[in-house]
Amino acid sequence: MDHDLKHDFPIFFHWDSKGKPLIYLDSAATTQKPRQVIQAIDDYYSKYNANVHRGAYELSQVATDLYEDSRAAAARFINAPEPESIVFTRNATESLNLIAYAWGLNNLREGDEVILSEMEHHSNLVPWHIVARHTGAVLKFIKMGGDFQLDLGSLRKILSAKTKVVSVVHVSNVLGTINPVKEITRLAHEAGALAIIDGAQSVPHMPVDVRDIGCDFFAFSGHKMCGPTGIGVLYGRLELLDRMEPFLGGGEMINEVFPTTSNYAKPPYKFEAGTPNIAGAIGLKAAIEYLENIGLQNVMEHEIELGNYAAERLSAVEGIRIFRPKKTGTGVISFTVDNVHPHDISTILDSEGVAIRAGHHCAQPLMRTLQVQSTARASFYLYNDKQDVEVLAKALEKGVAIFKPRKKADVFK
Amino acid sequence: MDHDLKHDFPIFFHWDSKGKPLIYLDSAATTQKPRQVIQAIDDYYSKYNANVHRGAYELSQVATDLYEDSRAAAARFINAPEPESIVFTRNATESLNLIAYAWGLNNLREGDEVILSEMEHHSNLVPWHIVARHTGAVLKFIKMGGDFQLDLGSLRKILSAKTKVVSVVHVSNVLGTINPVKEITRLAHEAGALAIIDGAQSVPHMPVDVRDIGCDFFAFSGHKMCGPTGIGVLYGRLELLDRMEPFLGGGEMINEVFPTTSNYAKPPYKFEAGTPNIAGAIGLKAAIEYLENIGLQNVMEHEIELGNYAAERLSAVEGIRIFRPKKTGTGVISFTVDNVHPHDISTILDSEGVAIRAGHHCAQPLMRTLQVQSTARASFYLYNDKQDVEVLAKALEKGVAIFKPRKKADVFK
Amino acid sequence: MSLNDLFTEIILDHYQHPHNHGIIAEPTMSSRGFNESCGDDIQVSVIVRDGTITDVKFSGAGCSISQASASVMTDLIIGKSVDEVKTLAAKFYEMVKGSGGDYGEELGDAVAFQGVSKFPVRVKCATLGWHTLEEAFKSADKK
Amino acid sequence: MSLNDLFTEIILDHYQHPHNHGIIAEPTMSSRGFNESCGDDIQVSVIVRDGTITDVKFSGAGCSISQASASVMTDLIIGKSVDEVKTLAAKFYEMVKGSGGDYGEELGDAVAFQGVSKFPVRVKCATLGWHTLEEAFKSADKK
Numbered sequence A, B: 001m002d003h004d005l006k007h008d009f010p011i012f013f014h015w016d017s018k019g020k021p022l023i024y025l026d027s028a029a030t031t032q033k034p035r036q037v038i039q040a041i042d043d044y045y046s047k048y049n050a051n052v053h054r055g056a057y058e059l060s061q062v063a064t065d066l067y068e069d070s071r072a073a074a075a076r077f078i079n080a081p082e083p084e085s086i087v088f089t090r091n092a093t094e095s096l097n098l099i100a101y102a103w104g105l106n107n108l109r110e111g112d113e114v115i116l117s118e119m120e121h122h123s124n125l126v127p128w129h130i131v132a133r134h135t136g137a138v139l140k141f142i143k144m145g146g147d148f149q150l151d152l153g154s155l156r157k158i159l160s161a162k163t164k165v166v167s168v169v170h171v172s173n174v175l176g177t178i179n180p181v182k183e184i185t186r187l188a189h190e191a192g193a194l195a196i197i198d199g200a201q202s203v204p205h206m207p208v209d210v211r212d213i214g215c216d217f218f219a220f221s222g223h224k225m226c227g228p229t230g231i232g233v234l235y236g237r238l239e240l241l242d243r244m245e246p247f248l249g250g251g252e253m254i255n256e257v258f259p260t261t262s263n264y265a266k267p268p269y270k271f272e273a274g275t276p277n278i279a280g281a282i283g284l285k286a287a288i289e290y291l292e293n294i295g296l297q298n299v300m301e302h303e304i305e306l307g308n309y310a311a312e313r314l315s316a317v318e319g320i321r322i323f324r325p326k327k328t329g330t331g332v333i334s335f336t337v338d339n340v341h342p343h344d345i346s347t348i349l350d351s352e353g354v355a356i357r358a359g360h361h362c363a364q365p366l367m368r369t370l371q372v373q374s375t376a377r378a379s380f381y382l383y384n385d386k387q388d389v390e391v392l393a394k395a396l397e398k399g400v401a402i403f404k405p406r407k408k409a410d411v412f413k
Numbered sequence C, D: 001m002s003l004n005d006l007f008t009e010i011i012l013d014h015y016q017h018p019h020n021h022g023i024i025a026e027p028t029m030s031s032r033g034f035n036e037s038c039g040d041d042i043q044v045s046v047i048v049r050d051g052t053i054t055d056v057k058f059s060g061a062g063c064s065i066s067q068a069s070a071s072v073m074t075d076l077i078i079g080k081s082v083d084e085v086k087t088l089a090a091k092f093y094e095m096v097k098g099s100g101g102d103y104g105e106e107l108g109d110a111v112a113f114q115g116v117s118k119f120p121v122r123v124k125c126a127t128l129g130w131h132t133l134e135e136a137f138k139s140a141d142k143k
């Protein structure tokens, strides 16, 4: 990055981590927010707050325009053909549930097959468990092969006329693997199935073009890309959204309501029942503009560089095992250290001001494939630098020392 | 109100409505936000932002504590027995859909009956249409009787062993009618049915005690009570929440996930899949504290006084018809004016800086009962005063003059 | 942004005394349009012979702008070809969205809606009749 | 808030060499507990005779704090009555939440966890074994 972007993020100057600077390495969980985003939310509430699509007064029109401008910004950001194909949700999780419920419940039949992968986040697993229970659909899995890559051969083997959906993660939140979603989409379409991509970990970190991928649905979250909490996006091909049943019922998503029946508005409104997270959408637009200004290509290169540097630097730590592909490694690096549980690693790093994540990362099936109960994970973003990696490595070495196998006598000598 | 609360709300000083002061009379759609709430959101992002329930580092623990403090505040606000009975949602609409999907889809059978009322908001109608379509359940309606009150006789007539749910609005967003929800809950329980209350228009405006009401579920929205957009609440009796199937699937709501099955966390987490609207919950807590400081009893009395004053003052307007109960009128006043369409009323008022709502207010069945296509609605909140009513009345008279029935010649003379 | 710019004489007149109000029993094409934000609801039925509109009626309920606009539209399009009407509609949209330009001749009485451009909230009302008409064209094309 | 306050000698020792580790084949009562935030997973199986705990074992996987705490707990409760153990658990919760007070005698080796009170994120780890034990008591009560 050209200059120190930490200056755009107030938290690095306000959070007091025991007198030490905050080394925030948990951006895959949620990112920090630049002042541009915080200010956009403040401005909305202080100057333009009103409900949208409802009032016939000017203030409401201004709020509506701001909200719809955010939709247009989100469409532009992932190169969606039109704003109407962008549905605002709470987060990527809700986006994926929306498809599972609105499309899945109404279209899957007993014996139909849904293909997921071994590296899915729970958000792209549990909704399908629920839908499978209701419909009798069957779930199948793309296996993970060498270098933490999906094995497309295993996909080809399970694809069939029964396949109705292939839903996979774009970038793994544990491994950082970038999956070949364009190829997976092509294979899904050849089999006559829908292709759904969970882009929660791709959109914040690299240029994404949903038209180039060719997928039917694409999901992501605002809070993982410098935006506010409580706002997510579902992109859907417009003709699909148009044919689909709605998800939540309520205000704004209808044309006419009778006591026992209703007919529905056009997409995207059909899928946005009730008062939306207006401030959230407006904050998301500010985040998009912030990222566009820096350039997603730059963000990606910066993260890959940090990821590679960290992989090299950490490999010197005694007993470390790193779970990160050699071929398509990104700014996410998961690891374990012999004799030091990830949760203890996290506490030790925290005492040095370093925030990382420890646990199953909402990917328990992947943990079983990796044959670990949990991992530690450092994830980098545009505000991190090599100095952060240095502090991380030093703190890790301290942890190794504390947990060195010992007899009673030689503790803390 | 003791002093001029407008000073707490930045928008009254920042929105430039053509040089005229903003007379905001659309608080039933969404309320304005005091600086205390705006500041709480800013603080969170600037000082404490992290994902909740996931990190083992201190920053994440602080964010988690703030988020859970908000849950405790919401519980206290409606006198729920414990924080665990409070589920955070996007808005009242999602709260109601959660019940319809998670409880309804899994428990209703063909021929079971769901009782709603003629004055429901679409948010408490459309979810039941969807569930009825999936399950074969049948919807029945409590009729509206004199003085815009629900006719409990009509409820008694349709209650039976087939009734599984009675779901009604606490305060009508069109009429302001306060419904006897405690009595309705009692009748529902006698019949062995669940009682669900849509409190979107009660919680912001009067003291509410869910234990006193005795209902099984209670829904409301943060943005209608000085809080942020994108945050809502579902209160549910804990043993019910505990027995219920989940709604959205994803991170945070599970204990264990296997490729094709999962088992779920305890409430409320079972119902909060994915990263929640953390800043929204924290802003809601600030809103609750703001309202508690003023006192809900005071808010209610102030609004009833304004509502009564407006009903009297507006009744002088030529051709006006007011839809507001004499017995339980609140700070909501719907009306029509002969020869002037509500949408035109709204434009005319807007030109005087007065923001009101015109339309069906997401209550089309009620519009049919009232035999109107739409109404104009002024709704008051703690920052309004009698001067606002005066401006409203004068602007209305201007509208009547413009739309006086005429021959071509006498327009705008 | 004076109200007089919006509620012009022509608009008030068409609102209070709409032209071509009603439903054609056996239309060549018809459609129904909603304006969710304010509850406007308009039906348009049309008879087209050899590509020319020979009759059109509208019904429904709504505000002065939506009703008057539909009424003015019906006057304007009878006797014109479907293609001419599409061009007119595009002109009308431009005008009410405030793109400037001189619309005097072709749009006839519909120029009375020029003031709508200063009231962005009302653009949807002014265009509802026209959009509904175009929907009718489209649904006929699909058959 | 030094790390030495948290990772005490006793804790590291129990973590690396846990006591009473395993599963009782036919327990009087048993339960399984999760700590969703970090993936700790503990099973506790107990034999109770005449209200007294005669044997207890734990298994599962997790961090040093959760494993060591379960190990220390098993040492501490064998030979005690269920009621005594409940009182102990309450004391332990108090201590790790940092309510102050002197816990020396009754809690035995479990005082090594006093430092957890300065690491609020780890309280859930320290109490997991105890909570799981209490769940086992509860499920037995229900039968």
Ligand SMILES: Cc1ncc(COP(=O)(O)O)c(C=O)c1O
Pocket (backbone or CB within 6 Å): A251, A273, A274, A275, B028, B029, B091, B092, B093, B094, B121, B123, B124, B169, B171, B172, B173, B198, B200, B201, B221, B362
């Ligand atoms: C009575 C009632 N119920 C439900 C709702 C829905 O609230 P929201 O749009 O915040 O979901 C509203 C608000 O419009 C309402 O007035």
Ligand SMILES: Cc1ncc(COP(=O)(O)O)c(C=O)c1O
Pocket (backbone or CB within 6 Å): A028, A029, A091, A092, A093, A094, A121, A123, A124, A169, A171, A172, A173, A198, A200, A201, A221, A362, B251, B273, B274, B275, B276
């Ligand atoms: C790959 C992936 N998918 C989905 C999600 C869910 O995102 P959210 O919690 O914002 O719904 C996450 C984030 O945890 C993720 O990493």
